[in-house]
Amino acid sequence: MPRLNANEYDAVIIGAGISGLVCGCYLAKAGMKVLIAEQHYKPGGYCTSFKRGEFNFAASAHFLGGFRYGNLNTIFNDLGIFEKLIIKKFDPSNKIITPNYIVSFWADLGRTIKDFQTVFPDESDNIEAFFNFLIKSDPKASLRMRTWTFKDLLDKYFASAELKSILSFPLFGNAALPPSLISAFIGIKIFREFLLDGGYYLEGGMQVLPDALAQRFKEFGGELQLSKLVKKIRIKNGKALGIYVDQDEFISADYVISNCDARQTFLKLVGKKILDQDFMDKLDQMVPSLSGYVIYLGIDEHISELPQTGVNMWVLPNANFELDNIYHTVKDGKFHNIDGYLLYVSPDKRSILAFLVAPFKNKRFWINNKKKLLDALITRIDMDIIPGLQKHIKFKDAATPQTMFRFTLNYKGAAFGWACNPSQLALTDFRKPSFIKGLYLTGHWTTKGFGIPGVMYVGHDTANMILRKWIA
Amino acid sequence: MAEKVEKAIVSIISEVSGFDEEEIKPEMNFFDDLEIDSIKAIEITVAIEKKFKISVRDEDVPNITTVKHAVELVNALLEQKAADAKA
Numbered sequence: 001m002p003r004l005n006a007n008e009y010d011a012v013i014i015g016a017g018i019s020g021l022v023c024g025c026y027l028a029k030a031g032m033k034v035l036i037a038e039q040h041y042k043p044g045g046y047c048t049s050f051k052r053g054e055f056n057f058a059a060s061a062h063f064l065g066g067f068r069y070g071n072l073n074t075i076f077n078d079l080g081i082f083e084k085l086i087i088k089k090f091d092p093s094n095k096i097i098t099p100n101y102i103v104s105f106w107a108d109l110g111r112t113i114k115d116f117q118t119v120f121p122d123e124s125d126n127i128e129a130f131f132n133f134l135i136k137s138d139p140k141a142s143l144r145m146r147t148w149t150f151k152d153l154l155d156k157y158f159a160s161a162e163l164k165s166i167l168s169f170p171l172f173g174n175a176a177l178p179p180s181l182i183s184a185f186i187g188i189k190i191f192r193e194f195l196l197d198g199g200y201y202l203e204g205g206m207q208v209l210p211d212a213l214a215q216r217f218k219e220f221g222g223e224l225q226l227s228k229l230v231k232k233i234r235i236k237n238g239k240a241l242g243i244y245v246d247q248d249e250f251i252s253a254d255y256v257i258s259n260c261d262a263r264q265t266f267l268k269l270v271g272k273k274i275l276d277q278d279f280m281d282k283l284d285q286m287v288p289s290l291s292g293y294v295i296y297l298g299i300d301e302h303i304s305e306l307p308q309t310g311v312n313m314w315v316l317p318n319a320n321f322e323l324d325n326i327y328h329t330v331k332d333g334k335f336h337n338i339d340g341y342l343l344y345v346s347p348d349k350r351s352i353l354a355f356l357v358a359p360f361k362n363k364r365f366w367i368n369n370k371k372k373l374l375d376a377l378i379t380r381i382d383m384d385i386i387p388g389l390q391k392h393i394k395f396k397d398a399a400t401p402q403t404m405f406r407f408t409l410n411y412k413g414a415a416f417g418w419a420c421n422p423s424q425l426a427l428t429d430f431r432k433p434s435f436i437k438g439l440y441l442t443g444h445w446t447t448k449g450f451g452i453p454g455v456m457y458v459g460h461d462t463a464n465m466i467l468r469k470w471i472a
Numbered sequence: 473m474a475e476k477v478e479k480a481i482v483s484i485i486s487e488v489s490g491f492d493e494e495e496i497k498p499e500m501n502f503f504d505d506l507e508i509d510s511i512k513a514i515e516i517t518v519a520i521e522k523k524f525k526i527s528v529r530d531e532d533v534p535n536i537t538t539v540k541h542a543v544e545l546v547n548a549l550l551e552q553k554a555a556d557a558k559a
């Protein structure tokens with residue numbers, strides 16, 4: 001029966017992150033009446049861009065991956081997204097840079113394997129076996145490894161501690177965990193989606209992706225309300241009935257999908273009264289991922305030694321390969337050595353991003369450290385990769401974990417949802433809580449993956465689960 | 473007891489796969505019939521382990537292909553657990 005009343009929907013989605021948008025598109029395309037309510041004034045969550053004068057910066061996510069081994073092709077085709085974007089692939093997509101050598105991730109897997117074999121000749125056969133294992137998708141192998149860390153996996157293949165660290169460093173940057181803590185399953189996903197098939201750049205910047213999804217959503221009949229903060233999810237007799245927005249306005253829906261963080265979803269929007277003590281204890285034990293510190297540099301056109309654009313450069317400037325130590329040092333908020341960072345020069349050659357894994361900390365900490373760290377990181381990049389950089393900077397700023405929180409309301413500015421330890425993988429109650437009918441979570445707080453390919457997968461899957469019920 | 477186990481497992485599979493409980497038959501293959509992929513297979517296993525307070529061993533994994541297999545495995549692990557508790 002068609003919904004005629006303005007404030008009655010088949011489904012409401014809280015948050016226009018990539019996962020909420022993908023889910024919304026599929027639901028609206030199937031004929032549901034869908035509302036997406038987003039607190040920010042633009043869609044995208046961590047996948048947004050902003051302009052400062054002549055410069056266009058990716059706020060956080062800055063490339064796409066996962067077309068070859070992931071499910072992005074299916075989703076983009078289903079939703080007609082390819083027609084709305086110009087996608088350019090950079091090769092290599094990622095480079096690991098140490099004082100002594102560089103290894104690259106090429107579109108050609110054989111070339112990637114050779115790069116690693118040249119630096120680690122004693123591990124030649126193991127390198128080949130490892131990469132060939134990574135590109136095979138085998139649910140049973142994943143199932144066997146569900147309790148493994150990435151270190152467990154690396155130990156099966158390699159003897160060289162340095163090689164194991166080199167292979168783990170992009171995971172540290174992409175998930176903020178060292179190999180001894182990150183789930184092997186998630187580590188493999190990062191290799192498949194970000195490293196072995198990364199480097200896809202969107203012409204016009206990252207904002208074009210959420211904008212294209214939002215546009216498709218509206219074309220499918222969906223309604224997107226920006227600057228709309230959801231206050232509460234209404235639950236009665238164990239069933240989600242809708243949401244409350246500003247001035248206690250009630251919007252009813254058969255399905256409520258939360259694309260915001262899990263703590264906020266349960267503790268604030270659902271409310272403690274609805275939750276039993278066991279679940280609250282579990283929620284309290286869950287550990288969020290660390291956040292990130294990002295610098296944005298606008299540069300002039302006269303840098304003579306600008307590195308290749310569109311490539312993630314994973315820099316280990318001090319040849320410190322002790323990722324566990326680096327993790328614990330940055331977790332404590334100590335950055336003095338800057339032992340590892342990610343550097344990215346945008347394809348338009350006008351902006352530079354650099355990322356550090358960073359802890360949340362309080363406002364005072366970041367007021368004291370934001371500028372210091374900005375200057376230290378610029379000096380570091382100047383020394384390691386772009387000599388003379390300082391003289392060519394026309395704009396500089398940084399986002400701290402506090403900034404991440406302010407724009408996205410992710411708990412503690414967490415960059416990747418819950419920390420991806422094996423014990424926090426694939427927990428059903430964070431996906432579709434058994435005690436509230438009609439409530440679903442989507443996005444990187446569902447313990448089922450993160451990054452653009454990860455949250456798109458969950459968004460698509462959430463829509464499939466709902467549509468199966470709705471159509472029936 | 474065995475029936476209860478089957479019902480609980482079917483309920484978990486239904487929650488994760490999105491298929492209705494009535495649609496899920498014992499002979500159904502997880503990967504071919506129920507559209508279970510890697511992450512969903514992990515999700516089902518983790519939920520079963522939690523529900524029955526058992527651990528699925530690595531060597532058991534190749535044997536879980538159908539709903540029936542999963543039920544048999546859980547029953548065997550529960551029997552083992554009961555026997556261990558007695559001993």
